[in-house]
Amino acid sequence: DVxxxxxxRYLVKRTGEKVFLECVQDMDHENMFWYRQDPGLGLRLIYFxxxxxxxxxxxxxxxxxxxxxxxxxxxxxxxxASTNQTSMYLCATTSGGVAGANVLTFGAGSRLxxx
Amino acid sequence: xxxxxxxxxxxxxxxxxxxxxxxxYKTSINNLQWxxxxxxxxxxxxxxxRSNEREKHSGRLRVTLDTSKKSSSLLIxxxxxxxxxxxxxxxxAGRRALTFGSGTRLQVQP
Numbered sequence: 001d002v003x004x005x006x007x008x009r010y011l012v013k014r015t016g017e018k019v020f021l022e023c024v025q026d027m028d029h030e031n032m033f034w035y036r037q038d039p040g041l042g043l044r045l046i047y048f049x050x051x052x053x054x055x056x057x058x059x060x061x062x063x064x065x066x067x068x069x070x071x072x073x074x075x076x077x078x079x080x081a082s083t084n085q086t087s088m089y090l091c092a093t094t095s096g097g098v099a100g101a102n103v104l105t106f107g108a109g110s111r112l113x114x115x
Numbered sequence: 116x117x118x119x120x121x122x123x124x125x126x127x128x129x130x131x132x133x134x135x136x137x138x139x140y141k142t143s144i145n146n147l148q149w150x151x152x153x154x155x156x157x158x159x160x161x162x163x164x165r166s167n168e169r170e171k172h173s174g175r176l177r178v179t180l181d182t183s184k185k186s187s188s189l190l191i192x193x194x195x196x197x198x199x200x201x202x203x204x205x206x207x208a209g210r211r212a213l214t215f216g217s218g219t220r221l222q223v224q225p
Contacts, residue, residue: 004157031211033212035215040124040217041217042203042216042218043158043203043215044215045212045214048211048212050211056211058212088155090157090158092157092158103148103163104148104150104158104205104213106157106158106159107157108156108157109155109156111155
């Protein structure tokens, strides 16, 4: 089975801090995604990447950036955390081809609280 | 933007009863998927139905798709307490990524 590991399950950060959320997958999948999940809003796509060093903005990229230097690792960066970025962050992967045609495998999630 | 909207937002039933959740979407799709999320965890894929399919079964799960109404339903038969979770529909509309709805919280009382 594909394993998607998010390094931090719970984080508490202060406003203005730089935050790194790491996601690592072990099955050589081309496509990786970052979603955030908020009550009543479901999952919203922040960024995705379909190859090393490639990235595309999702629906809510403002305040975030990403890095994909290696195929297995996709990092989400909050340059200056704000309280409205308190949320559950979910990383997901899928194999090649048109990303949406494939089934997503999710990590366990990282719950970030910004004080 | 949210493509899928689930209905109801929350559902509470007794063990052994059937649970039905509905999903409506706005644009044409290639396929529709259902995922399950246990509290505080990541999502797990349950079932995928393609746009040219009308019904699909997997164990106690039955999914229907009506592309003319742009809607889908997920039926869980003979529910168990372990089915307690949130359920999300996700649509593949030809974009690079799936679009998820806001989910249905299912509570199955023992």
